[in-house]
Amino acid sequence: MVNNRIKQLRLSKNLSQEQLAEKSKVSVRTIQRLEAGNEASIETLNLVAGALGVPVKELFDDSTAQENKIQNAEEKLHYQLQSRHDEFKTVQHLYSAGYIIVMLLWGVCFNFVHNDIWSAVMGVFWIGGWMLMGPLKKLIILKCVDPKLDAKYPLTASRIDKDREDK
Known part of the structure; x- marks a missing residue:
């Protein structure tokens, strides 16, 4: 006991x-x-x-x-947290790079539109895309990334600092 x-x-x-x-x-x-x-x-x-x-x-x-037992537990937790942080950071970088590429390609499309109305519509969508970047990223993390990382690193699932880098 x-x-x-x-x-x-x-x-x-x-x-x-x-x-x-x-x-x-x-x-x-x-x-x-x-x-x-x-x-x-x-x-x-x-x-x-x-x-x-x-x-x-x-x-x-x-x-x-x-x-x-405590030392083993802390070592396992630290290993899983560090691995999770590394994967999380990679996902964030991939999302940012992909989003920037899409937005740059969208901006290049302005050169091919010679109609003022279509140019204005594309400009509005381009600005709206930049505004939606943050909320879309949070939604993807909440619905897709976190559940997969929770399953892969179960010791980190209930931690509030699971997606933040150690200082």
Whole structure:
């Protein structure tokens, strides 16, 4: 049996066991077992710590007894976060490069339009495209990129800093 602070941390954040289970993407039974002091895998500890917004070492009263497990958990989490950040940054760069190319090609089309009305319409769409760049990028990240990265790097799924680079 392991003394831990999971129940105390959960209550301090005003979360029920069900809410913590949903937020950390584990079962309610797993939360109950953890609060009862049962052993847990490194992955489970990382998920619960991420959902509570604390490092894994803060889950335990006496972290020296669990030092090896905590160190392994933090190493796995750091590796997944770094890998996720690298992939996320690559997706952002690809999106930006693709968008700039499309907008430059659209701008080149102005040379081939000799009608003032069509030229004005194309200009409005060109400006509108630049204005839509930010919201479109957020939508793509929210609906496409994040779910795939959450599945690929499960320890990062419940973290609020999952898409931000470490400082």
